Amino acid sequence: MFYLKHFFKILAKSPIRSFFLFFFSVLLVFSLGQKQLIESQFLKLIPDSKAGASFYALISATESYESIATKVGMLPGVFKVEVLNEKQIQEEITNIFGSLQLEMNPQELDLNYAGIKVIFNKDLKPRSQDLVRDYLVRLGSEGSITLGSVKAIDSVQDKRAEFFNVLKQWGYSLYLLIITIFWFITLILVKTKIFETSYILQQYQRKNRIALKLALNGLGLIFIFSVGITFAAGMPQLINILFAFAAFVVAVILHATDVRWNG
Amino acid sequence: MFANKSTQHQRTKMNVPHGPIFYLEDVSVQFGEIRALKNVQLSVERGEIIFVTGASGAGKTTLLRVLSGDQEPTQGRIIRPQMSGKKSLYISNVFQDLRLMGKYTCEENLMFAYDPALYTSKNEFITDMQELSRILGIRDRLHLKVSEANGGLKQKVAIIRSLLTRPDVLIADEPTSSLDTENARRLFDILNLYNAKRGLTVIWATHNKELIKSFTGRIIHLDNGRLVYSGHACFI
Numbered sequence A: 001m002f003y004l005k006h007f008f009k010i011l012a013k014s015p016i017r018s019f020f021l022f023f024f025s026v027l028l029v030f031s032l033g034q035k036q037l038i039e040s041q042f043l044k045l046i047p048d049s050k051a052g053a054s055f056y057a058l059i060s061a062t063e064s065y066e067s068i069a070t071k072v073g074m075l076p077g078v079f080k081v082e083v084l085n086e087k088q089i090q091e092e093i094t095n096i097f098g099s100l101q102l103e104m105n106p107q108e109l110d111l112n113y114a115g116i117k118v119i120f121n122k123d124l125k126p127r128s129q130d131l132v133r134d135y136l137v138r139l140g141s142e143g144s145i146t147l148g149s150v151k152a153i154d155s156v157q158d159k160r161a162e163f164f165n166v167l168k169q170w171g172y173s174l175y176l177l178i179i180t181i182f183w184f185i186t187l188i189l190v191k192t193k194i195f196e197t198s199y200i201l202q203q204y205q206r207k208n209r210i211a212l213k214l215a216l217n218g219l220g221l222i223f224i225f226s227v228g229i230t231f232a233a234g235m236p237q238l239i240n241i242l243f244a245f246a247a248f249v250v251a252v253i254l255h256a257t258d259v260r261w262n263g
Numbered sequence B: 001m002f003a004n005k006s007t008q009h010q011r012t013k014m015n016v017p018h019g020p021i022f023y024l025e026d027v028s029v030q031f032g033e034i035r036a037l038k039n040v041q042l043s044v045e046r047g048e049i050i051f052v053t054g055a056s057g058a059g060k061t062t063l064l065r066v067l068s069g070d071q072e073p074t075q076g077r078i079i080r081p082q083m084s085g086k087k088s089l090y091i092s093n094v095f096q097d098l099r100l101m102g103k104y105t106c107e108e109n110l111m112f113a114y115d116p117a118l119y120t121s122k123n124e125f126i127t128d129m130q131e132l133s134r135i136l137g138i139r140d141r142l143h144l145k146v147s148e149a150n151g152g153l154k155q156k157v158a159i160i161r162s163l164l165t166r167p168d169v170l171i172a173d174e175p176t177s178s179l180d181t182e183n184a185r186r187l188f189d190i191l192n193l194y195n196a197k198r199g200l201t202v203i204w205a206t207h208n209k210e211l212i213k214s215f216t217g218r219i220i221h222l223d224n225g226r227l228v229y230s231g232h233a234c235f236i
């Protein structure tokens, strides 16, 4: 009781450090114990990157572009069909005119087009892509649908996908590492306070190894509390709780060194 | 020569309960090039009150650190109360830098000395604390944070904290530098009282010449690491 009382006095005097020690202790034990839960949260965060190559299509206003978009969207191998707005269409037309080397301002033309963007599934073979394009052209009357060329998945998106893949593989470990580092930093910050009080108690009371006893009682209690919260969220992975326990044992042992005054 | 030394050692050991509690024989302390203490010979009897004087850098702090066991001599022999048999005497230090906790109030700093094993109740401790604070005139300032306290208040808190540990030996390093003579004298009255009532041994390093003048006990004077005088104040 003596040591717990003094431990909480120390925490009360340094509320910010103490709060973070508590916070990261609970988070560390919880994240270790509830590994699956945390991992599934991670997967939810990561967007599906099934989108592959894409192309644009201009559809004459005489056709019902909405039903065309729906029909194409239902084809196997098509990931998504987006209906373009006015500005995107203007840009696309400019691009098409540019590729035809026509000196013309598309805004001067009174073109009445709807546009769609067809996105293939990732890794869809060129042959299958062509089948989709042929099908799309045949959905409208002769010459009413103009297709742009197929663009491979752009590199920025590619990088993003790669990043997410890495995250999927290493995300949990990385997350755990960061939490452990933060936990350790707060631990060291609180340790200086524990040492300060221990020095005084040791100097002015007939006791010894006070830092160790303070840490044993205080950190022990925080650990038990953290384990309690972890169990409250469902049966944890016990082997990981053991790892957390080992981390706390190391934390306590750090308090076994001689205390000195450095005021 | 060896035989001589060992018989001398034998004698001091046998005398411990009634004789010297500290015994320094030819003690030197070296810090690199600097010899902070040079061949110091000293014995301190239980219940003595001793002032240690000397200019800045003379070795006062070093001598006190050797006595309290924070510093081992690089040469010579020492016997401390901790080594002297059955029940070890308890030494309390008042450090030159006081070593108070700045974030805590004066009272909270004093409470760190509350060892439940020493007092029959917390009330007894608080009564002692308030009595000492009253005599030194700081009872109404105990709520102040140490970081906001002036030098005199801090010194008094540090001394009271040490006395509240009910020590057998009090080793104090310049604890009166911020006190005027009147305050220093009041403090000294307390020490005399503890000395008479509990047999407190006091070893007190100071610059305060006024205090020494009126003092009737033993004075030890250090000069450049050498113990050059040990005796009554009036002969200085």
Ligand SMILES: Nc1ncnc2c1ncn2[C@@H]1O[C@H](COP(=O)(O)OP(=O)(O)OP(=O)(O)O)[C@@H](O)[C@H]1O
Pocket (backbone or CB within 6 Å): B031, B032, B034, B035, B036, B054, B055, B056, B057, B058, B059, B060, B061, B062, B063, B096
């Ligand atoms: N830890 C140390 N390392 C190196 N030199 C030291 C150390 N402690 C003391 N000294 C040197 O030893 C000498 C004696 O120092 P000491 O602190 O004992 O003097 P002092 O009489 O207490 O002085 P003051 O009145 O200023 O407190 C000084 O020259 C000091 O510089």
Ligand SMILES: [Mg+2]
Pocket (backbone or CB within 6 Å): B060, B061, B062, B096, B173
């Ligand atoms: Mg000094």
